[in-house]
Amino acid sequence: MSSASASEPDTGEILPDWVRPIVKESLSERAYRELRVALMRGQLRPDTRLRLRPMSVRFGISATPMREALLRLVAEKALALDARGTVVVPRLTLDQLLEIRAIRTDLEGRAAAAGADRRATEVDELEAIHAQISQCHASRDFARAVNLNTEFHLALCRLGQMPILYEIVELLWVRCGPILSHLYDNGVPDWEPHPHRRIIDALRRGNSDAARDAVREDIEHGGSGLFAHVRA
Amino acid sequence: MSSASASEPDTGEILPDWVRPIVKESLSERAYRELRVALMRGQLRPDTRLRLRPMSVRFGISATPMREALLRLVAEKALALDARGTVVVPRLTLDQLLEIRAIRTDLEGRAAAAGADRRATEVDELEAIHAQISQCHASRDFARAVNLNTEFHLALCRLGQMPILYEIVELLWVRCGPILSHLYDNGVPDWEPHPHRRIIDALRRGNSDAARDAVREDIEHGGSGLFAHVRA
DNA sequence: GACTGTAATTTGTTATAACAAGCATCAGGC
């Protein structure tokens, strides 16, 4: 047909850059993605129930793709099912929060170590994010600081060039999303130097062990404000 | 009502053991579970396409729950979607296999360390599994040895009492399922003592560092037979 | 024979309806 086929077209001619595969995003995909960022941004409170039909009218789609989007997030443990089968925003338990921190220590630590021999320009992105975080702390804009902190850790993980690890860590952050807004409830710990800085410096020196240790310290000593919002 | 309610019934009477919550397993859940164990047991070869309607007739259910089961496994990355949107058994790349091993080193290592102060009876289960593995090696029953090896590692992870970590590790094993049957293609490495034994001994001594190291060695030096069946 | 255009089949996607189970509301009786 006239449309560009994926497998080698007729001519050996090189295609212009603007010829790229059409991305067809299904309705369920769109709902899924929207809900996911809402979760990560802390816009859905724990114990909120996401009933199927009300949700589908809110998204302007039918029940089938809506159910698909919700169940996908349930499969990722970003959402949960209550006894009735209704989708609900889960409330982390203390044990779960501690476990997530332990796993993050291992995985983010490994990603940082793996990213220690990266080009300087890639570390610049981290530097820029941390600069914005400091700025937010100064101006007391904690809501934005929370999201930037998340972005810092995820960008750090991307540096490790380990897609599977990244995906796991991202899921852990999504699971913490609903309580992340309380990250700085206990105030901002005024450690000197900030662990983020120690991470960045270690990366620039190419010292993978130091990077791993700095990540561990950042995870272990931060986030104390979250403990007030977990169960048991 | 007449049915046993979950929250404390009228009387303070202790309920007999045989009174247990009714488990209503949906059709999609059943299909999901069946496909999952088939995957973990290596009964689905990479690149196999699982088309929606043929699958649903094979399971004797309609398209909706079938699609739900398939997409749930896709969400867990145990299955994948090709360009057309057809569900397909993924073929691991070399990078993915290496990454999975690295992640398993961290997580299974942590689980082993956390399980080092467990009751002796729980370690006995590991001992029993490993005994069966040795037996299978002796009798050249490699197909069973593969499944037992998987069970050994998962049982070890359960010892750590970290549900989130366990679930992540289990997913990694499911992803390797389709090529796991080739675990011993290069023969059984006749190391002495077997890393499993070192793991068990370390657990019995309550030495978490030794347990972690033994796990690392088991993961790093085992599974060389898999590399022949990954891409790139 | 190789290529091309068309028809038929199969594919994933979405909407809709039927179903059963659960919950809430409210009237009625003690």
Next chain:
DNA sequence: GCCTGATGCTTGTTATAACAAATTACAGTC
């Protein structure tokens, strides 16, 4: 007042059909 029972509504689950896109099969043409 409090409990009981019925009714109606809302919930998740499943089946089915309509749709569009893509692939396949096949015949016609050069």
